[in-house]
Amino acid sequence: MAAGQEREAEVESEDGTDVVAGGGYPAACDTPARKLLYDMVSIPSPSRDEERAAERLVDFFEANGREAWIDEVGNVRAPANDAVLLTSHVDTVPGDIPVEVRPAPPEGELPEPSDVHVGEPGDPVLWGRGAVDATGPLVSMAVAAVKTGVSFAGVVREEVDSGGARALIDDRDAPDAVVNGEPSGWQGITLGYRGLLEGTYVNTSESGHSSRPEPNAIQHAIDWWHGVEAAFTPDDAETAVFDQVTTKPISVDGGLSDDGLAVETTMDVQLRIPPSRPVDEIHELAEAELSTGSVHWGEPMPPVMESPRTDLARAFRVAIRGAGGDVRLLRKTGTSDMNLFAAAWDCPMVTYGPGNSDLDHAPDERLPLPDLDRAVRVLTDVCRERL
Numbered sequence: 001m002a003a004g005q006e007r008e009a010e011v012e013s014e015d016g017t018d019v020v021a022g023g024g025y026p027a028a029c030d031t032p033a034r035k036l037l038y039d040m041v042s043i044p045s046p047s048r049d050e051e052r053a054a055e056r057l058v059d060f061f062e063a064n065g066r067e068a069w070i071d072e073v074g075n076v077r078a079p080a081n082d083a084v085l086l087t088s089h090v091d092t093v094p095g096d097i098p099v100e101v102r103p104a105p106p107e108g109e110l111p112e113p114s115d116v117h118v119g120e121p122g123d124p125v126l127w128g129r130g131a132v133d134a135t136g137p138l139v140s141m142a143v144a145a146v147k148t149g150v151s152f153a154g155v156v157r158e159e160v161d162s163g164g165a166r167a168l169i170d171d172r173d174a175p176d177a178v179v180n181g182e183p184s185g186w187q188g189i190t191l192g193y194r195g196l197l198e199g200t201y202v203n204t205s206e207s208g209h210s211s212r213p214e215p216n217a218i219q220h221a222i223d224w225w226h227g228v229e230a231a232f233t234p235d236d237a238e239t240a241v242f243d244q245v246t247t248k249p250i251s252v253d254g255g256l257s258d259d260g261l262a263v264e265t266t267m268d269v270q271l272r273i274p275p276s277r278p279v280d281e282i283h284e285l286a287e288a289e290l291s292t293g294s295v296h297w298g299e300p301m302p303p304v305m306e307s308p309r310t311d312l313a314r315a316f317r318v319a320i321r322g323a324g325g326d327v328r329l330l331r332k333t334g335t336s337d338m339n340l341f342a343a344a345w346d347c348p349m350v351t352y353g354p355g356n357s358d359l360d361h362a363p364d365e366r367l368p369l370p371d372l373d374r375a376v377r378v379l380t381d382v383c384r385e386r387l
Contacts, residue, residue: 026101028124033376034369036060037139041128042099045135047091047160050074054090057142057154064146073167076154083386084150086141086379087168088181088353089158089337092130093361099128104368116358119368131367133360134158137181137353140372144379148387151175158337162301165337174345177312177386179379180338183355186374187325189316190351194242195273195303196335197282201225203293205263207256216263218254220292225249225267227289232271242331245282246272272333275305301335302343310348312386319381323374332357352379 029038036056045053057076061068068078076090104119105111119125130136138154145152155164184190201224203217215223225247232245247269254265273282279300287295307313308329317327338351354375359365 026124028101028369029126031373031376033139033143033372034126036142037126037131037136037367037369037372038099038101040135040139041126041131044096045090045092045130046094047157050090050156054154054156057090057138060142061146061152066146068152071167071171073164074156075164075168076152078145078152079172080145080149080151081387082151082175084148084177084179084383085153085175086145086150086179086181086383087153087155087165087337087341088134088138088141089164090138090154090156091159091164092133092135093159095129095361095363095365097127097129097363097365099126101126101369111364114364114366116356116362116364118356118359118366119370124369125366126369127364127366129365131359132183132355132357132365134182134353134355136355136367136372137183137375140354140375140379141179141181143376144383147376147380148383150383150387155337162337162340165340169340169344174347177347178338178341178345178349179312179382180336180341180349180351181353182332182336182338182351183353183357183360184330184351185328185356186323186354186371186378187320188328188330188352189313189320190330190332190336190338191308191313192242192275192305192331193303193335193339193351194275194333195279195339196301197271197273197279198298198300199269199271199286199295201265201267201269201293201295203265204257205292207260207262217265217293218252218263221252221254221265221267223291224289224293225269228269228271228286231285231289241333243274243276244272245274245277246333248272272335273300273303275303277303301339304339304342305331306342306349312348312382313350315382315385316350316352316378318385319378322381323377325374325378 043053058068104123106121157163205217250268354371
Protein backbone atom coordinates (compact mmCIF):
# COMPACT_ATOMS: atom_id res chain seq x y z
CA MET A 1 0.00 0.00 0.00
CA ALA A 2 1.31 3.48 -0.88
CA ALA A 3 2.59 5.80 1.84
CA GLY A 4 0.00 7.85 3.64
CA GLN A 5 -2.74 5.24 3.31
CA GLU A 6 -2.57 3.80 6.80
CA ARG A 7 -6.21 4.48 7.67
CA GLU A 8 -9.60 3.76 6.14
CA ALA A 9 -12.32 6.38 5.74
CA GLU A 10 -15.98 6.08 4.82
CA VAL A 11 -17.06 8.21 1.90
CA GLU A 12 -20.64 9.01 0.94
CA SER A 13 -21.10 8.27 -2.76
CA GLU A 14 -23.30 10.38 -5.02
CA ASP A 15 -26.20 7.94 -4.90
CA GLY A 16 -26.11 7.62 -1.11
CA THR A 17 -24.37 4.23 -1.02
CA ASP A 18 -21.52 4.11 1.47
CA VAL A 19 -18.31 2.96 -0.19
CA VAL A 20 -15.13 2.63 1.82
CA ALA A 21 -11.77 3.68 0.44
CA GLY A 22 -8.41 4.72 1.89
CA GLY A 23 -7.16 8.06 3.17
CA GLY A 24 -4.17 10.36 2.58
CA TYR A 25 -4.39 11.38 -1.10
CA PRO A 26 -4.01 14.34 -3.44
CA ALA A 27 -6.93 16.75 -3.07
CA ALA A 28 -8.42 15.67 -6.43
CA CYS A 29 -8.72 12.06 -5.22
CA ASP A 30 -12.00 12.79 -3.48
CA THR A 31 -14.23 9.87 -4.54
CA PRO A 32 -13.92 6.20 -3.61
CA ALA A 33 -12.99 5.30 -7.18
CA ARG A 34 -10.28 7.97 -7.35
CA LYS A 35 -8.81 6.87 -4.03
CA LEU A 36 -8.70 3.23 -5.03
CA LEU A 37 -7.19 4.09 -8.41
CA TYR A 38 -4.44 6.13 -6.75
CA ASP A 39 -3.69 3.17 -4.48
CA MET A 40 -3.66 0.61 -7.27
CA VAL A 41 -1.54 2.65 -9.67
CA SER A 42 0.92 3.29 -6.82
CA ILE A 43 1.50 -0.48 -6.48
CA PRO A 44 3.66 -1.93 -9.29
CA SER A 45 1.85 -4.94 -10.76
CA PRO A 46 3.67 -6.26 -13.84
CA SER A 47 2.55 -9.66 -15.06
CA ARG A 48 3.42 -12.46 -12.62
CA ASP A 49 3.98 -9.91 -9.84
CA GLU A 50 0.39 -8.91 -9.11
CA GLU A 51 0.09 -10.13 -5.49
CA ARG A 52 0.30 -6.78 -3.69
CA ALA A 53 -2.21 -5.16 -6.02
CA ALA A 54 -4.51 -8.16 -5.65
CA GLU A 55 -4.31 -7.86 -1.86
CA ARG A 56 -5.31 -4.19 -2.07
CA LEU A 57 -8.37 -5.15 -4.10
CA VAL A 58 -9.35 -7.80 -1.56
CA ASP A 59 -8.99 -5.20 1.21
CA PHE A 60 -11.32 -2.87 -0.70
CA PHE A 61 -14.02 -5.50 -1.06
CA GLU A 62 -13.77 -6.68 2.54
CA ALA A 63 -13.92 -3.09 3.83
CA ASN A 64 -17.21 -2.78 1.94
CA GLY A 65 -18.73 -5.94 3.37
CA ARG A 66 -18.07 -8.16 0.36
CA GLU A 67 -16.40 -11.56 0.55
CA ALA A 68 -13.29 -11.69 -1.64
CA TRP A 69 -10.18 -13.82 -1.89
CA ILE A 70 -7.15 -14.56 -4.06
CA ASP A 71 -7.42 -17.92 -5.79
CA GLU A 72 -4.64 -20.38 -6.56
CA VAL A 73 -3.56 -18.66 -9.79
CA GLY A 74 -3.65 -15.16 -8.25
CA ASN A 75 -7.06 -13.94 -9.44
CA VAL A 76 -9.16 -11.76 -7.14
CA ARG A 77 -12.56 -13.42 -6.78
CA ALA A 78 -15.62 -11.61 -5.41
CA PRO A 79 -18.63 -13.63 -6.61
CA ALA A 80 -22.14 -12.36 -5.98
CA ASN A 81 -25.08 -11.79 -8.34
CA ASP A 82 -24.20 -13.36 -11.69
CA ALA A 83 -26.63 -11.17 -13.62
CA VAL A 84 -23.35 -9.49 -14.61
CA LEU A 85 -19.73 -10.51 -14.18
CA LEU A 86 -17.44 -7.48 -14.16
CA THR A 87 -13.89 -8.58 -14.92
CA SER A 88 -10.64 -6.86 -15.81
CA HIS A 89 -6.95 -7.61 -15.43
CA VAL A 90 -4.79 -6.76 -12.44
CA ASP A 91 -1.46 -6.90 -14.26
CA THR A 92 0.23 -4.17 -16.28
CA VAL A 93 3.21 -4.08 -18.58
CA PRO A 94 6.49 -3.05 -16.91
CA GLY A 95 7.39 0.62 -16.66
CA ASP A 96 7.98 3.18 -13.94
CA ILE A 97 5.85 6.29 -14.43
CA PRO A 98 5.84 8.59 -11.37
CA VAL A 99 2.35 8.58 -9.85
CA GLU A 100 0.98 12.10 -9.67
CA VAL A 101 -2.14 14.15 -10.34
CA ARG A 102 -1.80 17.14 -12.66
CA PRO A 103 -4.36 19.41 -14.31
CA ALA A 104 -4.96 18.87 -18.01
CA PRO A 105 -3.33 21.74 -19.95
CA PRO A 106 -5.23 24.38 -21.91
CA GLU A 107 -6.69 23.48 -25.30
CA GLY A 108 -3.94 23.25 -27.91
CA GLU A 109 -1.20 22.48 -25.40
CA LEU A 110 0.17 19.06 -24.50
CA PRO A 111 1.98 18.02 -21.31
CA GLU A 112 5.55 16.85 -21.66
CA PRO A 113 6.39 14.33 -23.04
CA SER A 114 3.03 13.48 -24.63
CA ASP A 115 1.54 13.96 -28.09
CA VAL A 116 -1.92 12.76 -26.96
CA HIS A 117 -4.47 15.18 -25.50
CA VAL A 118 -6.83 13.83 -22.84
CA GLY A 119 -9.08 15.64 -20.39
CA GLU A 120 -10.77 19.01 -20.47
CA PRO A 121 -8.54 21.97 -19.51
CA GLY A 122 -8.06 21.98 -15.75
CA ASP A 123 -9.40 18.44 -15.23
CA PRO A 124 -7.34 16.46 -12.71
CA VAL A 125 -5.39 13.76 -14.56
CA LEU A 126 -3.73 10.82 -12.82
CA TRP A 127 -0.41 9.71 -14.30
CA GLY A 128 1.01 6.23 -13.68
CA ARG A 129 1.60 2.83 -15.21
CA GLY A 130 -1.72 1.04 -15.59
CA ALA A 131 -3.91 4.13 -15.25
CA VAL A 132 -5.37 3.27 -18.68
CA ASP A 133 -4.44 -0.38 -19.30
CA ALA A 134 -6.22 -1.61 -17.37
CA THR A 135 -6.19 -0.41 -13.77
CA GLY A 136 -8.66 2.37 -14.56
CA PRO A 137 -11.23 -0.09 -15.96
CA LEU A 138 -10.46 -2.53 -13.12
CA VAL A 139 -11.11 0.08 -10.42
CA SER A 140 -14.30 1.36 -12.06
CA MET A 141 -15.59 -2.22 -12.04
CA ALA A 142 -14.62 -2.88 -8.44
CA VAL A 143 -16.50 0.22 -7.28
CA ALA A 144 -19.54 -0.58 -9.45
CA ALA A 145 -19.56 -4.15 -8.13
CA VAL A 146 -19.65 -2.85 -4.54
CA LYS A 147 -22.44 -0.41 -5.38
CA THR A 148 -24.65 -2.98 -7.11
CA GLY A 149 -23.78 -6.40 -5.69
CA VAL A 150 -22.80 -8.03 -8.97
CA SER A 151 -19.95 -10.51 -9.40
CA PHE A 152 -16.37 -9.36 -9.89
CA ALA A 153 -13.09 -10.99 -10.92
CA GLY A 154 -9.69 -9.35 -11.25
CA VAL A 155 -7.59 -11.67 -13.39
CA VAL A 156 -3.83 -12.00 -13.76
CA ARG A 157 -1.34 -12.39 -16.61
CA GLU A 158 -3.52 -10.86 -19.33
CA GLU A 159 -0.50 -9.10 -20.79
CA VAL A 160 1.48 -12.35 -21.26
CA ASP A 161 -0.71 -15.45 -21.62
CA SER A 162 -4.19 -14.70 -20.23
CA GLY A 163 -3.54 -17.38 -17.61
CA GLY A 164 -5.95 -15.79 -15.15
CA ALA A 165 -8.85 -15.68 -17.60
CA ARG A 166 -8.23 -19.27 -18.70
CA ALA A 167 -8.28 -20.43 -15.06
CA LEU A 168 -11.46 -18.45 -14.36
CA ILE A 169 -13.23 -20.10 -17.29
CA ASP A 170 -12.19 -23.55 -16.07
CA ASP A 171 -13.35 -22.85 -12.51
CA ARG A 172 -16.82 -21.38 -12.91
CA ASP A 173 -20.01 -21.53 -14.95
CA ALA A 174 -20.99 -18.87 -17.42
CA PRO A 175 -22.63 -15.77 -15.92
CA ASP A 176 -25.71 -14.17 -17.46
CA ALA A 177 -23.56 -11.42 -19.02
CA VAL A 178 -19.89 -10.37 -19.06
CA VAL A 179 -18.38 -6.91 -19.08
CA ASN A 180 -14.65 -7.17 -19.73
CA GLY A 181 -12.50 -4.25 -18.62
CA GLU A 182 -10.21 -2.56 -21.14
CA PRO A 183 -9.97 1.10 -22.19
CA SER A 184 -12.70 1.99 -24.66
CA GLY A 185 -13.19 5.55 -23.45
CA TRP A 186 -16.11 6.10 -21.10
CA GLN A 187 -18.36 6.82 -24.10
CA GLY A 188 -17.35 3.71 -26.07
CA ILE A 189 -18.05 -0.01 -25.97
CA THR A 190 -15.86 -2.55 -27.74
CA LEU A 191 -17.72 -5.34 -29.52
CA GLY A 192 -14.98 -6.98 -31.57
CA TYR A 193 -11.38 -8.13 -31.36
CA ARG A 194 -9.22 -9.91 -33.87
CA GLY A 195 -7.80 -13.28 -32.89
CA LEU A 196 -4.15 -14.21 -32.41
CA LEU A 197 -2.21 -17.16 -33.80
CA GLU A 198 1.38 -17.60 -32.66
CA GLY A 199 3.86 -19.99 -34.23
CA THR A 200 7.54 -20.96 -34.26
CA TYR A 201 9.27 -21.87 -37.51
CA VAL A 202 12.15 -24.36 -37.06
CA ASN A 203 14.70 -25.49 -39.65
CA THR A 204 18.17 -26.99 -39.96
CA SER A 205 20.52 -27.17 -42.95
CA GLU A 206 23.99 -28.58 -43.51
CA SER A 207 26.80 -26.16 -42.75
CA GLY A 208 28.98 -24.99 -45.60
CA HIS A 209 31.06 -22.08 -46.79
CA SER A 210 29.06 -18.87 -47.02
CA SER A 211 30.08 -18.51 -50.68
CA ARG A 212 27.98 -21.53 -51.66
CA PRO A 213 24.78 -20.60 -53.56
CA GLU A 214 22.45 -23.05 -51.80
CA PRO A 215 20.18 -21.32 -49.24
CA ASN A 216 20.76 -22.18 -45.60
CA ALA A 217 18.15 -22.57 -42.86
CA ILE A 218 18.15 -18.86 -42.09
CA GLN A 219 17.39 -18.00 -45.72
CA HIS A 220 14.65 -20.63 -45.81
CA ALA A 221 13.04 -18.98 -42.76
CA ILE A 222 13.18 -15.57 -44.44
CA ASP A 223 11.78 -16.95 -47.69
CA TRP A 224 8.93 -18.69 -45.86
CA TRP A 225 8.00 -15.53 -44.03
CA HIS A 226 8.05 -13.42 -47.19
CA GLY A 227 5.65 -15.96 -48.69
CA VAL A 228 3.33 -15.71 -45.67
CA GLU A 229 3.32 -11.93 -45.87
CA ALA A 230 2.42 -12.07 -49.56
CA ALA A 231 -0.29 -14.70 -48.99
CA PHE A 232 -2.13 -12.43 -46.57
CA THR A 233 -1.68 -9.10 -48.33
CA PRO A 234 -5.24 -7.95 -49.09
CA ASP A 235 -6.26 -7.56 -52.72
CA ASP A 236 -7.97 -4.29 -51.87
CA ALA A 237 -5.62 -1.74 -50.34
CA GLU A 238 -8.63 -0.05 -48.73
CA THR A 239 -9.48 -3.10 -46.60
CA ALA A 240 -9.84 -2.04 -42.96
CA VAL A 241 -7.12 -3.37 -40.67
CA PHE A 242 -9.73 -5.13 -38.51
CA ASP A 243 -10.77 -7.18 -41.55
CA GLN A 244 -7.21 -8.16 -42.53
CA VAL A 245 -4.90 -10.96 -41.47
CA THR A 246 -1.79 -9.06 -40.42
CA THR A 247 1.58 -10.73 -39.98
CA LYS A 248 4.46 -9.88 -37.69
CA PRO A 249 7.80 -11.63 -37.01
CA ILE A 250 8.59 -11.35 -33.30
CA SER A 251 12.10 -12.82 -33.05
CA VAL A 252 14.66 -14.67 -35.17
CA ASP A 253 17.55 -16.78 -33.87
CA GLY A 254 19.98 -18.57 -36.14
CA GLY A 255 23.55 -19.68 -36.70
CA LEU A 256 25.90 -22.63 -36.51
CA SER A 257 25.00 -25.49 -34.22
CA ASP A 258 27.25 -26.17 -31.25
CA ASP A 259 29.11 -28.90 -33.14
CA GLY A 260 29.56 -26.65 -36.20
CA LEU A 261 27.97 -29.18 -38.56
CA ALA A 262 24.66 -27.46 -39.22
CA VAL A 263 22.95 -24.10 -39.53
CA GLU A 264 19.92 -23.84 -37.27
CA THR A 265 17.19 -21.23 -37.11
CA THR A 266 13.97 -20.48 -35.24
CA MET A 267 11.55 -17.67 -35.98
CA ASP A 268 8.68 -16.68 -33.70
CA VAL A 269 5.73 -15.14 -35.54
CA GLN A 270 2.26 -13.76 -34.87
CA LEU A 271 -0.77 -13.55 -37.15
CA ARG A 272 -3.80 -11.45 -36.22
CA ILE A 273 -7.04 -12.96 -37.49
CA PRO A 274 -10.35 -11.18 -38.25
CA PRO A 275 -13.66 -12.84 -37.35
CA SER A 276 -14.30 -13.47 -41.05
CA ARG A 277 -11.36 -15.91 -41.39
CA PRO A 278 -11.34 -19.38 -39.74
CA VAL A 279 -8.19 -20.25 -37.81
CA ASP A 280 -7.81 -23.55 -39.69
CA GLU A 281 -7.70 -21.65 -42.98
CA ILE A 282 -4.90 -19.44 -41.66
CA HIS A 283 -2.93 -22.53 -40.60
CA GLU A 284 -3.28 -24.07 -44.03
CA LEU A 285 -2.34 -20.97 -45.99
CA ALA A 286 0.73 -20.30 -43.85
CA GLU A 287 1.94 -23.89 -44.05
CA ALA A 288 1.37 -23.94 -47.82
CA GLU A 289 4.30 -21.51 -48.11
CA LEU A 290 6.71 -24.04 -46.55
CA SER A 291 9.34 -25.55 -48.84
CA THR A 292 11.36 -26.94 -45.92
CA GLY A 293 11.27 -26.72 -42.15
CA SER A 294 8.20 -26.88 -39.95
CA VAL A 295 5.95 -24.62 -37.91
CA HIS A 296 4.79 -25.38 -34.39
CA TRP A 297 1.59 -23.49 -33.58
CA GLY A 298 0.44 -22.41 -30.16
CA GLU A 299 -3.14 -22.46 -28.91
CA PRO A 300 -4.99 -19.79 -30.89
CA MET A 301 -6.86 -16.86 -29.36
CA PRO A 302 -10.09 -16.91 -31.40
CA PRO A 303 -11.51 -13.66 -32.82
CA VAL A 304 -14.77 -12.28 -31.48
CA MET A 305 -17.49 -10.01 -32.83
CA GLU A 306 -20.49 -9.40 -30.57
CA SER A 307 -23.82 -8.03 -31.77
CA PRO A 308 -24.61 -4.39 -30.97
CA ARG A 309 -28.26 -5.42 -30.53
CA THR A 310 -27.99 -7.48 -27.34
CA ASP A 311 -29.77 -6.30 -24.20
CA LEU A 312 -26.35 -5.67 -22.65
CA ALA A 313 -25.16 -3.44 -25.48
CA ARG A 314 -28.47 -1.60 -25.38
CA ALA A 315 -28.06 -1.03 -21.63
CA PHE A 316 -24.66 0.54 -22.24
CA ARG A 317 -26.01 2.83 -24.94
CA VAL A 318 -28.76 4.03 -22.60
CA ALA A 319 -26.34 4.51 -19.68
CA ILE A 320 -23.73 6.39 -21.72
CA ARG A 321 -26.34 8.74 -23.15
CA GLY A 322 -27.80 9.19 -19.67
CA ALA A 323 -24.37 10.35 -18.48
CA GLY A 324 -24.22 12.89 -21.31
CA GLY A 325 -22.04 10.90 -23.70
CA ASP A 326 -22.11 10.16 -27.42
CA VAL A 327 -21.98 6.39 -27.86
CA ARG A 328 -19.15 4.88 -29.92
CA LEU A 329 -19.16 1.22 -31.03
CA LEU A 330 -15.61 -0.06 -31.43
CA ARG A 331 -13.69 -2.92 -33.04
CA LYS A 332 -10.10 -3.44 -31.87
CA THR A 333 -7.26 -4.83 -33.96
CA GLY A 334 -5.61 -6.55 -30.98
CA THR A 335 -6.92 -9.15 -28.54
CA SER A 336 -8.19 -9.24 -24.96
CA ASP A 337 -9.54 -11.74 -22.46
CA MET A 338 -12.95 -11.19 -24.05
CA ASN A 339 -11.76 -13.41 -26.92
CA LEU A 340 -11.51 -16.32 -24.47
CA PHE A 341 -14.73 -15.54 -22.60
CA ALA A 342 -16.69 -15.38 -25.85
CA ALA A 343 -15.31 -18.72 -27.03
CA ALA A 344 -16.20 -20.42 -23.72
CA TRP A 345 -19.42 -18.77 -22.57
CA ASP A 346 -22.65 -18.34 -24.52
CA CYS A 347 -23.83 -15.07 -23.04
CA PRO A 348 -23.87 -11.41 -24.13
CA MET A 349 -20.69 -9.47 -23.49
CA VAL A 350 -18.92 -6.22 -24.23
CA THR A 351 -15.60 -4.65 -23.30
CA TYR A 352 -15.72 -1.30 -21.52
CA GLY A 353 -13.55 1.02 -19.48
CA PRO A 354 -12.32 4.59 -19.14
CA GLY A 355 -9.14 5.69 -20.88
CA ASN A 356 -7.70 6.49 -24.29
CA SER A 357 -6.22 3.29 -25.71
CA ASP A 358 -3.61 5.33 -27.60
CA LEU A 359 -1.92 5.53 -24.18
CA ASP A 360 -1.82 1.75 -23.61
CA HIS A 361 1.71 0.76 -22.53
CA ALA A 362 2.91 4.30 -23.25
CA PRO A 363 5.44 6.32 -21.20
CA ASP A 364 2.81 9.08 -20.82
CA GLU A 365 -0.02 6.81 -19.61
CA ARG A 366 -2.63 8.84 -17.75
CA LEU A 367 -6.36 9.02 -17.07
CA PRO A 368 -8.60 12.06 -16.47
CA LEU A 369 -10.27 11.43 -13.13
CA PRO A 370 -13.70 12.73 -14.26
CA ASP A 371 -13.68 9.99 -16.91
CA LEU A 372 -13.19 7.41 -14.17
CA ASP A 373 -16.20 8.79 -12.29
CA ARG A 374 -18.33 8.72 -15.45
CA ALA A 375 -17.34 5.11 -16.12
CA VAL A 376 -18.38 4.13 -12.59
CA ARG A 377 -21.75 5.77 -13.19
CA VAL A 378 -22.24 4.00 -16.52
CA LEU A 379 -21.27 0.59 -15.12
CA THR A 380 -23.49 1.09 -12.08
CA ASP A 381 -26.47 2.00 -14.26
CA VAL A 382 -25.88 -0.99 -16.55
CA CYS A 383 -25.61 -3.43 -13.66
CA ARG A 384 -28.73 -2.10 -11.95
CA GLU A 385 -30.66 -2.38 -15.21
CA ARG A 386 -29.60 -6.04 -15.47
CA LEU A 387 -30.51 -6.96 -11.86
